[in-house]
Structures are given as C-alpha cells and as structure tokens.
Amino acid sequence: MNNKEESKKKEVSKVWDVDFLDEFQTFNPDNWQDQRIWVNNETQCYVPDGAFGTREVSDGTLKLKVIKLDERQSCDNLDKHGKQHPDTEYVAGRICSKNRKEFVKGKWTAKLKMSSNGEASMFPAWWLLGAQNNESPVEEDNENICWPLTGSGEIDIFEHHGDHMKDEFTTGAIVSLGECDKGDWESKRRNFPATLNEWHEYSVEWEGSDLVYRLDGKEIYRNIGEGDKYPEPMFAILNFAKITDSPMTGKSWIMEVDYVKHEYRK
Template identity: 85%
Template sequence: MKQIPTILIIILSLILFSCKDEKKTQNTMQETTDTWEVDFLDEFETFNPENWQDQRIWVNNENHCYVPDGEYGTREVSNGTLKIKVVKIDEKRPCDNFDKHGIQHPDTEYVAGRICSKNRKEFVKGKWTARLKLSSNGEPSMFPAWWLLGAQNNEPPVQEEDENICWPLTGSGEIDIFEHHGDHMKDEFTTGAIVSLGECDKGDWQSKRRNFPATLNEFHEYSVEWEGSDLVYRLDGNEVYRNEGEGDKYPEPMFAILNFAKITDSPMEGEWVMEVDWVKHEFRKS
C-alpha cells in the first residue's frame, strides 16, 4: 500500500484542527450573540402567592422555627422590597416543623422566614438572578441563602404526584447562588453546585463551591446561568466562578428558595434581615 506523504498528513491535521477551532469559535459567538428574555420577574410590590409559598421544614439542625404568613414579621413586603428575617421572640414556643424523618423541632425562641417558588414558578435551565442585601453579616450562627432545588424534591410541601425524589438526586438537585456563613465569614458569600454522590442525602458540599468577597450590606445582583454545559455564577453581571460540565447534571425544572436560617446555639438579639429588591428568571433567545 502506498504511504501518504508526511507533508500531506501535516496539511490534513491543520485542516482538521482549524475546523474544530472554527466550530468552537462559532459556538462561543452563538452564546455571545444570544439575548436573554425575561419570563419571570417579581419586584415585590406585594407578596404574590402565585409566585411564592411558605416552606416550613426542619433541615441542617437549624435552631429556629419557620413560621407561616409572616408571623412575627419574619416575611414581609414593604417599600418595594421583600424582607426575610430571623427574629428572637420573648420566650420559647412550640414548633410544628418536622425533619425528613418525621422528628419534630423542639421548642425555640427563634422564628424565621423561608419562601419558595415550588409549584408556582419552575424553570429548566436559563438564568436566575436576585438583587439583595443583608442588614449585617459575620455574626455567629447567621445563614441566609438564595438557591435552587429540583422540582421533584420530596420534602414539604409535597403537592404533586411526582414529588418523590430525595435530595440531591437528579430531579432534586441543588444549586446555591448565594450563601453567607456568619460563623466564619465577614463580607464573603459562597456559591456553587452540590455534587450528588448517587444516594439519598449524600452530597458533596465542598468540591464545586467557592467563597468570594462582597459588601453584603449593600445591594448586589447574584446569579447563576447555564452556558452550554457549564454553570456560570455572576456578581453584578461579572463572572466570579464557573462549574465546568456541571450544567448538564441539572436537566430538571428547578424552583427558587429565599430563606434566613440560624444554624447554631450562639445567642442573638433582635433580628437579622435579608432584603430582596427583585427576583427574575430569563431564558436564552437566539
């Protein structure tokens, strides 16, 4: 068999790599030229039950009780913003929150707000953004969060037949857009995906999440978007972090959660506030 000249092999290789680079460039240009179109926006002129519902659950050994209907001012809308709070009350009260094993939360002197868009506003991929700030940060036990969860999650409230998948399996995956761990942070937030380890309640919290600086007592926009197979995290529109190849692991519709938690026995006085100016979801329009 006649051998192919070396020079011809080199030329063919250059053509092949050129085609690959051109295709990659075209894909990048496509991502760049695509525009975002808003399909959900809540500017919190009022609390809209078509967008949100209270979520009352005991997770992460939280020290407070999630209460409904904004009791004790834990969830209120005023002056065009939503306030989600942890509030210390005068005495311990019974709590009707249960964990996933059916254990009831003990009596507590702390109450808090947690809302979700489950069975209200759920979307596949796209881009989620919230503009928010904290009243203070870096205080022990403080744990506010803005995050996403798969719509088939089997934790309360369970309202549809297909809500039977345990965290963090596909259908119940978790993406954290903004978290603040006051016990060991000051003017920093955490962002990134929770990696499923393939079993119920088995998740890797470390490998795909990172901490970044921000002035938390000033308003900022915190977002996550699907870009190809990546998850891209942005602060005020600027990319701060990227989970490469993780986006395809979240094919399910996802709902949004806003909550303020107290996660240790460290004492607090008064209230902590996460103030939310708006929340929106967008989809990429070619």
C-alpha cells in the first residue's frame, strides 16, 4: 500500500454512520423506558409515565424534571437489596434505553441544557451502563452481572453535582475494582467548566483502546487504555436526581434534551 492509499484508508476510518437518533418529537417506547430504582441515597422518587410532569416531550425536546410536591408521599422505588425508598416530597424522571437500544463501543452524543448553572442538591446525569446489569428493570436471562463488573460497566458522559460545583460537570469512566459494588469513582473522572443553562453536546467515543470525551465536538479528556475494558453492549441513561437534603429553590429543576444519538465507524 502506497502513502496515498494509506492516507485514504485512515480518512475513511474517521467517518461515522448514525445507527440511532432520537430527536424527541414524541416519547418513543421503542427507544426508552422509565427506570425506577433507588440508588446513591437519592432523596427523590422516580415515577413512571411522566407523573406530576416529571417527563415531558414538547416542542421537539425531552424535559426530565425534579419536582417538589406540596407534601410527602410514599415511594415504591427499591434499592438493589430490596429496601424501599422512604416517603419523600420530591419526584423525578429517569429513562434508559435498556433492552431497546444497546450498542458495542462507537460514539454516544446528547445535546442538552439545564434550567440553571447549578444549585445545591442537583444531580442530573447522561451516562452508559453495561446491558447485563442486574438492576431493575431485569427483563432478560443474561441480566445477572453486578455493577461495575464487565457486562455492567459504567461510563459517565455528563454528571453535575450541585453540592460540589457550579458551571461545571464531571466526565469519565468508573474503574471496576473486581468485586460487586466496588468501583473507583475518582481516578478516571475529571471536572470541566461549562455554562450548563446553554445548549452543549456531550459525547464519548471509543478511539482505539481509549475513551475520548468531547464537549461540542472538542476533545476535553481521554481515558487512555480504558476503552478495552468496556467490550459489552451498553445502554444509555438520562436522569435528574436530588442527591442531598439541601432545600430546593423553586418548584422544579429541568434537564432539557434536544437529541440522543449513537454512531459507529464505517
């Protein structure tokens, strides 16, 4: 192969094809389902079917919300050990593409914005999880691998923790420590500035053995060698949680999503 042919081959390998795109003209159950689970000691309750206005599709965007109710209500969310969430005055939306749209490697992108640049207790996220994860909803026989072992690995594309930051988000992989429920949240994740109440594209792509994180198409971070540790099909999650007991200002927080897509290299 001469230099010209080699250069052409490299150029072709950089081309992406879209194999999944949801622009949220409607809520499509072929792409998404509600995910009701109690994790991370979150103080809100995930509710189904957009109850209380927690999940809404209008004007071409998805809105996931945390909403403060007038009084505490019972919550049927269970943690992975079967413990029920206590009564709470907060409800929220969480959707996943589990058993709907799952892909091996490639590139995931979402365009989203927040209703503010950060408030205490906010915990919105856009992330990936291995398709054999054994947490609700469990719908197939092979969904029996505990987080964060291979098959149930986690990659966080966008996460905002309002108690620790403003005008910033966190991105990066969770490193499995080889046992159920044991993951390293620190070594491969980093914080980056962004004006959260403006539209941005947040993405992760597999580039060789690396995971490359981009903000509006520009590389901001790279997990060198971590991509090979996620060989499994992965599904996408979008959620808005309330993570601490800090009082909520106003009656609602909103994460608005313009689109989600997955691409693969030709």
